[in-house]
Amino acid sequence: MQTKDQxxxxxxxxxxxxxxxxxxxxxxHPGGSMSSTDIxxxxxxxxxxxxxxxxxxDAKGQDAFILSAGHxxxxxxxxxxxxxxxxxxxxxxxxxMGTRLQGHPSVRKQLPGVFQASGSLGQGLSAAAGIALGxxxxxxxxxxxxxxxxxxxxxxxxxxxxxxxxxxxxxNLIAFTDWNGQQIDGPVASVAGEGDLAAKWEAWGxxxxxxxxxxxxxxxxxxxxxxxxxxxxxxxxxxxxxxMGHGVDFMxxxxxxxxxxxxxxxxxxxxxxxxxxxxxxx
Amino acid sequence: xxxxxxxxxxDTRSGFGVxxxxxxxxxxxxxxxxxxxxxxxxxxxxxxxxxERFIQCGIAEANMVGAAAGLAxxxxxxxxxxxxxxxxxxxxxxxRQEVAYGCTNVKIASSHAGITLGEDGATHQTMEDIALxxxxxxxxxxxxxxxxxxxxxxxxxxxxxxPVYLRFGRPSVPNFTPEDEEFVIGKAIVxxxxxxxxLIATGHTxxxxxxxxxxxxxxxxxxxxxxxxxxxxxxEKAILDSLRKTGCAxxxxxxxxxxxxxxxxxxxxxxxxxxxxxxVNGEDKFGQSGTPAALMAAYGLDAxxxxxxxxxxxxxx
Numbered sequence: 104m105q106t107k108d109q110x111x112x113x114x115x116x117x118x119x120x121x122x123x124x125x126x127x128x129x130x131x132h133p134g135g136s137m138s139s140t141d142i143x144x145x146x147x148x149x150x151x152x153x154x155x156x157x158x159x160x161d162a163k164g165q166d167a168f169i170l171s172a173g174h175x176x177x178x179x180x181x182x183x184x185x186x187x188x189x190x191x192x193x194x195x196x197x198x199x200m201g202t203r204l205q206g207h208p209s210v211r212k213q214l215p216g217v218f219q220a221s222g223s224l225g226q227g228l229s230a231a232a233g234i235a236l237g238x239x240x241x242x243x244x245x246x247x248x249x250x251x252x253x254x255x256x257x258x259x260x261x262x263x264x265x266x267x268x269x270x271x272x273x274x275n276l277i278a279f280t281d282w283n284g285q286q287i288d289g290p291v292a293s294v295a296g297e298g299d300l301a302a303k304w305e306a307w308g309x310x311x312x313x314x315x316x317x318x319x320x321x322x323x324x325x326x327x328x329x330x331x332x333x334x335x336x337x338x339x340x341x342x343x344x345x346x347m348g349h350g351v352d353f354m355x356x357x358x359x360x361x362x363x364x365x366x367x368x369x370x371x372x373x374x375x376x377x378x379x380x381x382x383x384x385x
Numbered sequence: 386x387x388x389x390x391x392x393x394x395x396d397t398r399s400g401f402g403v404x405x406x407x408x409x410x411x412x413x414x415x416x417x418x419x420x421x422x423x424x425x426x427x428x429x430x431x432x433x434x435x436x437e438r439f440i441q442c443g444i445a446e447a448n449m450v451g452a453a454a455g456l457a458x459x460x461x462x463x464x465x466x467x468x469x470x471x472x473x474x475x476x477x478x479x480x481r482q483e484v485a486y487g488c489t490n491v492k493i494a495s496s497h498a499g500i501t502l503g504e505d506g507a508t509h510q511t512m513e514d515i516a517l518x519x520x521x522x523x524x525x526x527x528x529x530x531x532x533x534x535x536x537x538x539x540x541x542x543x544x545x546x547x548p549v550y551l552r553f554g555r556p557s558v559p560n561f562t563p564e565d566e567e568f569v570i571g572k573a574i575v576x577x578x579x580x581x582x583x584l585i586a587t588g589h590t591x592x593x594x595x596x597x598x599x600x601x602x603x604x605x606x607x608x609x610x611x612x613x614x615x616x617x618x619x620x621e622k623a624i625l626d627s628l629r630k631t632g633c634a635x636x637x638x639x640x641x642x643x644x645x646x647x648x649x650x651x652x653x654x655x656x657x658x659x660x661x662x663x664x665v666n667g668e669d670k671f672g673q674s675g676t677p678a679a680l681m682a683a684y685g686l687d688a689x690x691x692x693x694x695x696x697x698x699x700x701x702x
Contacts, residue, residue: 160458161458161459161460162458162459163459163460167458169455209486210487210488211486211488218458219454219455219458219483219487219489220482220483220486220487221482222482223478223479223481223482225447226447226451226478226479226482226483227451228451229447229448229449229450229451229452229454229455229479229483230451230452230454230455230458230483230487231455232448232451232452232455233451233452233453233454233455233456233457233458233459233463234455234456234458234459235455236440236452236455236456237455237456237458237459237460237461238459240416240437240438240456240459240461241459247455259447260445260447260448260451260479263445263447263448264448264451264452266443266445266448267442267443267445267448267452270443271440
């Protein structure tokens with residue numbers, strides 16, 4: 104278990120990694136990566152029954168994680184590397200020819216920690232539900248976690264998976280939404296008017312928890328509450344309120360950083376704002 | 386001419402149902418999913434014997450593909466079943482990402498394929514599915530020709546480690562291949578040896594080609610009939626060996642021209658052994674309502690059209 108201060112330091116380092124990775128690759132998705140950083144760091148360092156030493160794609164006897172919002176590879180890869188799944192130096196290869204760190208998650212390069220390909224949106228929750236059902240068939244009590252985007256939740260398949268998970272009583276499925284309110288073309292409310300996600304998931308029959316995606320205590324409580332749902336016969340959706348680009352003032356709260364790369368002087372400014380950590384850059 | 390006996394008309398989808406049950410009995414990891422078409426896919430026997438391993442997904446095919454991929458990740462061997470159009474065209478991107486690119490051991494059981502779906506009409510009659518599935522890197526594409534072969538193809542698909550597209554049909558058709566002949570993925574079967582023309586067929590057109598070969602024999606033409614039960618990977622050697630002997634061919638399939646078996650064979654011949662080739666397929670059209678037999682005749686896919694095409698191919702030698 105990591106303390107709150109340790110989690111903070113890891114998150115700061117992950118945000119530094121995210122920015123440096125996308126700047127080195129001259130492409131990638133920093134905004135949503137920075138809004139989901141605290142959640143993913145908390146999950147991997149304090150809540151998942153998962154470790155680099157025992158990782159296997161079939162997740163036998165351990166928890167699994169699916170990144171449904173596949174473009175969030177910067178935060179995913181950095182978190183995996185910082186958790187020890189592969190060398191942090193490999194983060195420098197992000198999106199380069201021959202890399203295991205493909206633009207969107209791939210199982211073809213056998214990067215430890217990656218259970219399934221994703222990137223075409225709306226599909227990961229179905230895969231997560233399938234893994235959860237497989238664990239039920241195997242009489243396993245491990246959890247399957249799945250990160251969805253709020254923009255991604257405009258995809259109809261998300262709601263198909265939502266229905267399926269309730270019907271098959273997948274209480275070992277814990278989905279969470281990075282509810283940052285932004286997508287490529289603008290604020291979610293102006294693009295598709297998704298409305299009240301909490302009411303929608305409740306109506307679908309899920310246990311719904313709303314939490315602050317940048318407060319480690321709130322994140323901690325949310326995951327604990329979600330895990331307590333095992334035995335309830337219901338899947339859980341945590342809606343984490345978050346800010347796109349969190350941690351850097353000129354990136355925060357706007358869709359403009361969904362898939363944009365900071366200029367060199369912006370990178371310097373951003374890294375100064377984040378500050379350094381004892382973990383060190385890759 | 387080698388004699389084939391129709392041991393009683395049966396639908397190939399029932400062959401899938403029998404194969405699925407046998408595969409389930411042989412391996413506890415086999416699971417079956419459907420999108421509200423358990424009866425149509427003949428999954429009832431499997432569902433009755435293995436209720437926990439039968440997963441009803443409701444009318445939500447996209448989620449079914451993803452859930453199957455997830456189950457495969459945990460070591461299960463999922464067969465997902467629906468009408469051909471709804472497990473290919475409707476969910477192409479899901480199959481591409483979750484199954485093909487995602488390297489998951491999912492078997493796509495595709496029933497009511499082609500024009501012989503019949504009365505429901507063009508919305509349900511896919512004539513493009515082979516093209517879509519052939520295009521996916523690493524996807525194995527099987528199209529057995531009768532009940533017995535479909536049982537065996539299903540068992541072979543369950544044993545094979547990797548994504549498989551298994552195509553079969555709705556109507557009752559002659560059952561004429563040996564009951565327990567092991568299905569070898571990637572192997573074409575010489576149904577009848579001949580010397581003047583090769584009839585290359587797949588699925589329902591294999592029987593039609595045998596009938597055509599019989600009619601041709603009566604006119605003194607010796608037709609070799611190849612059953613391409615595996616469309617991908619294609620048995621190029623069997624095709625080239627036959628064409629070296631006969632010098633011309635017909636490719637008959639219950640599928641449109643674009644991306645079908647005909648184009649696959651044309652690619653092999655154009656690159657390695659250019660020979661006269663005549664296509665018997667749905668060309669570039671949608672289907673319509675009608676009985677399976679009436680549609681096969683109207684779209685030029687029956688024995689009479691295949692025999693006619695054979696003469697055209699021979700004339701071009």
